[in-house]
Amino acid sequence: MAGTATAGDVTRPRRRVRAPRWSLAIPAWVLLVSFFVIPVLWIVWYSFGEKPNLFQTISTEHLSFGRYAESLDATGPFRRVFVGTLQISILGTLFCLLIGFPFAYWLAVRVQQRWRGLLLALVIVPFWTNFLVRTIGWRILLGPQGPLSTLMQNMGLRESPLAILDTRSAVQLGVVYNYLPLMILPLFVALDRLDPALREASKDLGAGRWRTFRQVTLPLAMPGVIAGTLLVFIPLTGDYITAQVLGGAKGNMAGRMVADQFLVAQNWARGSAMAMLLILMILLTLGIGALIGLGICALVRRARRVDLSDVETVPA
Amino acid sequence: MSAGTVTTARASEATAAPPRHKVDLTNIALTVWGVLVYVFLFLPIVMIVAFSFNKGRALLAWEGFGFDWYKGLPHNDVILGTISTSLKAAVGAAVIATVLGSLAGIALARRPGKWTILFMALVFLVLVTPEIVDAISLLIWYVRIKGPFAPVPGGGTDLLHPVNYGLLRLWVGHALFATAVVTLIVRARLAGLDESLEEAAADLYASPWRTFRQITLPLMLPAVLAGALLSFSLSLDNTIISTFVHGAGATPWPVYVFSAVRSILRPEIAAASTLLLLLTLVALGLVALVLKRSGDSAEDVARTMAGAG
Numbered sequence: 253m254a255g256t257a258t259a260g261d262v263t264r265p266r267r268r269v270r271a272p273r274w275s276l277a278i279p280a281w282v283l284l285v286s287f288f289v290i291p292v293l294w295i296v297w298y299s300f301g302e303k304p305n306l307f308q309t310i311s312t313e314h315l316s317f318g319r320y321a322e323s324l325d326a327t328g329p330f331r332r333v334f335v336g337t338l339q340i341s342i343l344g345t346l347f348c349l350l351i352g353f354p355f356a357y358w359l360a361v362r363v364q365q366r367w368r369g370l371l372l373a374l375v376i377v378p379f380w381t382n383f384l385v386r387t388i389g390w391r392i393l394l395g396p397q398g399p400l401s402t403l404m405q406n407m408g409l410r411e412s413p414l415a416i417l418d419t420r421s422a423v424q425l426g427v428v429y430n431y432l433p434l435m436i437l438p439l440f441v442a443l444d445r446l447d448p449a450l451r452e453a454s455k456d457l458g459a460g461r462w463r464t465f466r467q468v469t470l471p472l473a474m475p476g477v478i479a480g481t482l483l484v485f486i487p488l489t490g491d492y493i494t495a496q497v498l499g500g501a502k503g504n505m506a507g508r509m510v511a512d513q514f515l516v517a518q519n520w521a522r523g524s525a526m527a528m529l530l531i532l533m534i535l536l537t538l539g540i541g542a543l544i545g546l547g548i549c550a551l552v553r554r555a556r557r558v559d560l561s562d563v564e565t566v567p568a
Numbered sequence: 569m570s571a572g573t574v575t576t577a578r579a580s581e582a583t584a585a586p587p588r589h590k591v592d593l594t595n596i597a598l599t600v601w602g603v604l605v606y607v608f609l610f611l612p613i614v615m616i617v618a619f620s621f622n623k624g625r626a627l628l629a630w631e632g633f634g635f636d637w638y639k640g641l642p643h644n645d646v647i648l649g650t651i652s653t654s655l656k657a658a659v660g661a662a663v664i665a666t667v668l669g670s671l672a673g674i675a676l677a678r679r680p681g682k683w684t685i686l687f688m689a690l691v692f693l694v695l696v697t698p699e700i701v702d703a704i705s706l707l708i709w710y711v712r713i714k715g716p717f718a719p720v721p722g723g724g725t726d727l728l729h730p731v732n733y734g735l736l737r738l739w740v741g742h743a744l745f746a747t748a749v750v751t752l753i754v755r756a757r758l759a760g761l762d763e764s765l766e767e768a769a770a771d772l773y774a775s776p777w778r779t780f781r782q783i784t785l786p787l788m789l790p791a792v793l794a795g796a797l798l799s800f801s802l803s804l805d806n807t808i809i810s811t812f813v814h815g816a817g818a819t820p821w822p823v824y825v826f827s828a829v830r831s832i833l834r835p836e837i838a839a840a841s842t843l844l845l846l847l848t849l850v851a852l853g854l855v856a857l858v859l860k861r862s863g864d865s866a867e868d869v870a871r872t873m874a875g876a877g
Contacts, residue, residue, distance in 0.1 A: 274679040277687060280672035280747055283664070284690055288744050291705035292697070298708070355605045358598040371602075373856075378609045380848045381616070383805050384825050385841040388627070388833065389612025392619050395628050399615070429608065461594070482696065490698025493807050497829050507700040507808070514704050514812070527701045534698065 299524035310520040319525035330509055330526060337506040338533065340420070341489040344427040348435040348484045349477065351428070356439035356476070357469070360446075375436055383430050387497045390426055391417065394498075418500035426498040431488050435480040442476025443469070467556075482538070489534050506530050613845070620838035627833040637839040646824070647840050654821040656735055657810075658803035661742035665799040668743070669750025670792050674784065676751065677758035678766075694748040703812040706741050710813060719815060734815025741813050742803040749802070750795030757791035758784075790859070797855065 297312065299319055304311035323330045359371055378386060393400050394417050401414035416422050446469065454464040492511065495503035510530060513523025620638070624631030641647065676684055710717040716736055720729050765787070769779040785792075807822040814823055825837055 274675045274681060274683060276671040276679075277675040277683075280668040280751060281687070281690075283668055283740070283747060284694060284744065287706065287709065287740050288694055288697075288702070289690070291709035292701065294708055294712075295701065295705045351605060351608075354598060354601050358602045362595055362598055363602075374606060375609065377849070377852075378613055380801055380852065381613055381845050382822060382825070382841065384807055384822050384829075385616055385837070386612045388825070388829065388837070389615040391833075392615040392628055393612060397629060429612070432605075432609070486696050486698060490700045490808075492700070493826065497826075507698065510700050510704065511808075511811075514707065520704075520708065523704060527704055530698060531701060534696070 295524045295527060298520055299528045301521040301524075303519045303521055309518045319522045320529065322522060323526050323529055329504075330506070333504050333509055334506050334529070334533065336420075336504070337489060338537065340424060340427060340495070340505070341485055342537070343424060344431065344488050345435075345481055345485045347424075347428045348432050349481065352432055352435035352439055352480065353473075353477075356436050356443055359436075360440050360443035361448075361469075372440065375433055375440075379433050384493060384497065387426055387430065387494050390422070390429065390498060394422060394425075417498065418502055420499065420502055423495045423499040423503050426494045427488050427491065430491075430494050431484040434483040434487075438479035438483060439473065439476040442473045442479075446472050481541070485538070486534055489537075490530065506533075616838045617842050617845070620835055620842045622835040622838070625834065627835045627838055637835040638843075640836060641839055641843070644836060647836060650819050650821045650824040651840065651844070653735070653738075653818050654804055657738035657742060657818075657820055658800045660735065660739035661746055661803040662796050662799040664739060664743040665746030665750050666792060666796040669747045669795055669799075670754045670788070672747070672751045673754025673791075674758060674788070676755045678763060691748045691751055694744060695752075699745075699806075699808040702741070702744060703809045706737070706809065707812040710737055732815070732818050734813075734818030737813040737815060738803075738810060738818065738820060741809045742806050743799070746795075746799035746802050749798055750792075753795045753798075754788055754791045757788050761787050793855070793859070 298310055300315040300317065301310050301312040302314060302316070302318060303309065304313075322328065325331065359368065359375075363371060392398055394414060395401065396413035396415065396417070398414070401410070404410040404414060416425075450468055450472070451464055454468045455461075459467065490507045492503075492505040492508035495505045496508060497503075506526070507530070510523050510526045513519045513526060517523075619627055619630065621633050621635065622630050623634035623636055672687070676687065716729050716731075717733055717740075719733050766779050766783050769783045770776070774782065805822065806820075807826055810820045810823050811826065814820060828834070828837055
């Protein structure tokens with residue numbers, strides 16, 4: 253009897269302490285709401301405002317879609333830069349995927365396990381050098397008097413110095429370089445989780461290596477592909493630092509135009525509207541991408557459908 | 569005996585690529601590709617290290633080998649100051665993000681409910697918002713709320729400003745994204761672990777605090793450490809938010825480097841970066857050693873440090 257009483261005494265206070273354990277998330281809630289949600293909502297509100305005069309940055313007395321219309325104006329620079337940014341980011345994401353997938357597959361499946369840890373660590377080391385400094389490294393390498401240019405000229409491959417710096421190609425190269433590890437890591441995780449037995453089973457069932465890859469490995473790696481695409485595409489679209497370091501005057505990105513409205517033109521309303529358009533563009537592109545992906549999946553599934561209605565005994 | 573051999577063979581096949589005696593073209597092609605990707609990843613870093621020994625006054629024009637810029641570093645107060653600001657910002661942001669993110673991760677994994685969907689939506693929103701949007705909204709917000717986020721009129725610190733306002737702005741600004749990342753990593757780790765261990769501890773009359781300290785914390789430690797490392801490096805790399813919110817007297821290193829790109833690049837930046845890289849490698853090596861001591865395999869260690877769970 254006394255024992256039961258003790259047990260009850262111990263249990264009850266424990267429940268009382270443990271019940272509000274979701275409250276552990278309260279500090280994070282407070283931080284994210286007060287320094288992310290509210291400030292971003294403020295920007296949404298500001299995007300309908302205007303710049304009243306030369307000395308004030310924002311006025312919200314007359315709310316309108318004027319700033320959006322201004323930004324989207326066909327004759328203005330923002331629209332052109334917007335389209336250019338989208339090109340760079342879509343191409344950059346595709347390049348990262350094309351370079352990253354075979355690499356991640358090699359690292360997760362083909363490399364012997366005792367090397368895997370070291371090789372994975374080597375992917376992360378560049379991550380630990382400041383990305384701005386690494387981008388400057390490309391400026392050194394690709395410069396007209398840089399090592400690559402000198403080497404190519406000495407080998408007779410080129411007569412004039414290399415002129416890739418401050419072009420769109422340089423920007424494209426730079427963003428692929430900077431965001432490649434963000435593609436490799438989720439792909440590696442997805443491919444590494446894949447049980448080798450699945451591939452063996454596919455082989456035992458008579459599938460060739462290409463077919464095994466196409467029908468077993470690739471579909472199961474899709475979560476990694478999606479995560480990597482999101483991790484690369486979103487920050488890449490907002491990034492203007494890489495473009496400015498490698499592209500010079502040609503490296504104008506949408507993010508830079510937003511930044512300039514705040515740092516140079518002091519037109520907070522237009523800057524906010526441009527930022528909203530940037531988010532909308534990202535969401536729209538991802539939405540279209542998702543639809544295309546789903547469409548392809550549906551087509552593949554239809555083409556591969558196995559009709560079981562004729563089969564008399566379905567093996568369990 | 570034979571059954572045992574078969575199992576062992578299967579096990580080794582499962583972990584390593586099956587040894588093939590005939591020449592495997594795919595394997596060779598993939599290995600070549602792997603090596604090329606490593607060359608690609610390391611090329612610019614090699615450039616920075618090499619050109620840090622440039623004697624000339626401009627980084628991009630090689631004029632001869634020398635340690636001149638390294639010798640100048642200890643007396644360069646601007647560079648030392650910006651690096652120290654960056655380190656302070658990174659430590660602060662990593663502490664905030666690791667504590668808040670870990671707590672939120674525990675709550676998400678162990679006390680899921682209706683609030684989980686809302687919270688995960690918020691975390692997802694933070695992760696998908698481009699940094700430039702965070703940057704402009706924080707700038708406006710800091711200017712508006714003032715308090716500890718605005719400079720003291722006379723300079724220095726007072727009751728409302730226990731730390732430099734610029735540093736506080738960097739801490740909060742860098743901690744936002746990092747908190748979301750830590751939350752996800754810790755949640756993923758705990759969701760993969762059975763809660764029965766914690767229940768067993770509770771059944772054995774351990775207090776909630778003791779259960780946390782002796783069971784939950786050791787289990788989630790790799791995730792917490794990975795989150796802390798990631799937060800630290802994200803903060804060190806952060807350029808866009810820092811450009812917008814940094815205050816007088818608290819210019820972080822990337823903002824300084826970025827302004828140098830637009831004016832003139834001197835080899836001192838490469839020299840400082842090379843030293844920082846060495847320091848980071850030593851620090852990472854120490855972390856790897858600690859993890860290895862605690863019983864992780866080499867691959868687990870690399871995974872933890874990549875934040876790959």
